[in-house]
Amino acid sequence: MQFKVDMELCQGHGECEMEAPEIFRVVTEGGRGPSVEVLLEDPPESMREKLQAAIRYCPNRVIAWRTEDSGGS
Numbered sequence: 001m002q003f004k005v006d007m008e009l010c011q012g013h014g015e016c017e018m019e020a021p022e023i024f025r026v027v028t029e030g031g032r033g034p035s036v037e038v039l040l041e042d043p044p045e046s047m048r049e050k051l052q053a054a055i056r057y058c059p060n061r062v063i064a065w066r067t068e069d070s071g072g073s
């Protein structure tokens with residue numbers, strides 16, 4: 001499954017990590033304040049619901065499906 005994160009707009013709230021800790025981790029080092037690190041660039045189909053939840057609950061709406069995956073199935 002392909003998705004993207006707009007790192008410029010991520011503020012490191014961490015909802016994505018709570019929903020899908022296998023995929024996202026919030027990191028605080030780096031001097032720009034917290035932001036998210038993607039642990040799994042291409043998570044397996046079995047994680048679809050977790051990824052969907054992370055997309056839904058990200059307060060900044062910065063996680064999105066890549067177009068070819070947007071339809072779900």
Ligand code: SF4
Nearest residue numbers: 010012013014016058
């Ligand atoms: S929930 Fe959204 S804004 Fe918060 S850390 Fe994850 S991607 Fe960034």
